[in-house]
Amino acid sequence: MVFPILLGGEISYAQAPEKARVAQELVARLDQALLKSDGLVKANLILIKRTGDSWTWDMSVFRKGEDSLSLFESKGRGLEYKILFKEDGELIYAFNALSRKIFRKNDEEKYENHLNTGFSFVDLAGTSYQANYNPVVQSDLDVGGKKMKRVALRPIVPYFYSKLILLLEPDTLRPVRLDFHDKDGILYKTMNIKYGPVKVKAKQKVGKEDLASRLEMLDLNTGAISVLEYVEVDRDVKPDPSLFELDNLNRL
Numbered sequence: 001m002v003f004p005i006l007l008g009g010e011i012s013y014a015q016a017p018e019k020a021r022v023a024q025e026l027v028a029r030l031d032q033a034l035l036k037s038d039g040l041v042k043a044n045l046i047l048i049k050r051t052g053d054s055w056t057w058d059m060s061v062f063r064k065g066e067d068s069l070s071l072f073e074s075k076g077r078g079l080e081y082k083i084l085f086k087e088d089g090e091l092i093y094a095f096n097a098l099s100r101k102i103f104r105k106n107d108e109e110k111y112e113n114h115l116n117t118g119f120s121f122v123d124l125a126g127t128s129y130q131a132n133y134n135p136v137v138q139s140d141l142d143v144g145g146k147k148m149k150r151v152a153l154r155p156i157v158p159y160f161y162s163k164l165i166l167l168l169e170p171d172t173l174r175p176v177r178l179d180f181h182d183k184d185g186i187l188y189k190t191m192n193i194k195y196g197p198v199k200v201k202a203k204q205k206v207g208k209e210d211l212a213s214r215l216e217m218l219d220l221n222t223g224a225i226s227v228l229e230y231v232e233v234d235r236d237v238k239p240d241p242s243l244f245e246l247d248n249l250n251r252l
Contacts, residue, residue, distance in 0.1 A: 023135035026151050026168055030175045033193065033212045035230055036126045038063050040237040043230045045072065047117045050223035057115065059228075062237070063126075067244040070124060072115065081115065084249050089125030095249045102250055111160035117226035118189050118217035132156055133164060141167065149173065158183070175212075192216040202235040209233075 035041060041061040048054045057072040057080065066088040072081040082095040092105040094114075105112070111120045133153035141150040149168040155161055165179040178191045194214040200207055215228040242248055 023138035023151050024130065026138065026149060026173065026175075027130045027133065027135050027153065027166065029168065029173055030129050030166055030178070033175050034126070034215075035198075035211055035213075035233070036063070037233050037235055038065070039233065039235040040239070041230060041234075042232040043228060045115070045117060045119070046227040046229065047115065048225045048227070055115075062239040062243050064239045064241070064244065068126060069239075069243050079252060082249055083114070083121065083124065084244065084246065085125045086244065086246075089122065089127035092121050092125060093246060093249055094121065097252060100250060102246075108159050116224075118191075118219040118224065119215075119226055119228060123191075123217075129153065129164075140170075143167065146170075148176070188221055189217055189219050192218075198230050199232045200235070201233065204236060 039062075041063070043059040043061070045057045045059045046054060047056075055074070057074050060071045060073075062069045066086070068085045070081075070083045070085070071079060072083075073079050077098065079097045081097060084093040084095070085091070086093075089110075092110055094103045094105060095101070096103070103109075105121050110122045110125075113119065114121055114124060133155055135151050136154050137150070137152040139150050141148050147170050149170055151166040151168075153164040153166060155164075160183050161180055162183050162185050163181040165177075165181075166175060167177040167179075168175050174193075174195065176193050178193070179187055180189045180191070182188050192215070193212050194216065195210055196213040197208040198211045198213045200209045211230065211233075213230050217226040217228075218224075219226070
């Protein structure tokens with residue numbers, strides 16, 4: 001957007017405020033950092049309750065373009081859940097393998113916690129933050145004696161999250177924390193983003209890339225910690241289109 005300015009009797013135009021442009025760029029860095037790759041991604045989803053009890057699921061994510069299918073398996077029960085994300089998370093279908101039922105998640109239902117972890121269906125969808133939130137504030141914030149870049153985000157279409165606060169390292173501009181406020185504006189969970197080497201297969205070669213390898217979600221209401229830890233990315237896998245068809249979701 002440009003704004004007309006009168007200079008010496010002539011109309012000139014200035015670009016949108018610098019802070020607004022910088023804020024948009026910082027939000028784009030969040031989308032770039034969070035792992036979203038075509039092919040197959042293997043991960044572990046871990047729930048640690050305040051009591052010390054823990055549960056672990058092996059997670060496999062098949063993705064092709066705007067569609068993805070996530071599978072959750074546990075050692076005791078085998079396949080427990082499938083989640084089908086269509087149109088970049090606009091459509092969400094959950095299949096409970098134990099009850100053999102499919103549920104479509106609409107509006108606020110998309111923000112329900114999956115498997116009692118701190119990650120909602122929307123959090124796992126891989127939707128673009130830049131496309132769904134408007135940055136309203138960009139400033140510096142002192143955290144434990146370290147100055148961080150801070151961006152406040154408002155949802156374009158509010159359902160449950162009323163505001164997100166993104167923190168980035170000042171030098172690298174890597175996103176390191178995302179705070180979630182509920183519809184009443186209360187901070188109720190926070191996600192720390194950790195970086196590390198992840199095994200990556202691409203073009204029939206195997207290597208390691210420094211990625212956002214570990215997402216730690218703290219639920220401030222329950223004290224539980226949920227960890228999404230990425231183990232391997234295989235970009236050579238070409239998922240069959242039938243994987244993303246709703247009619248096949250209840251097949252085991």
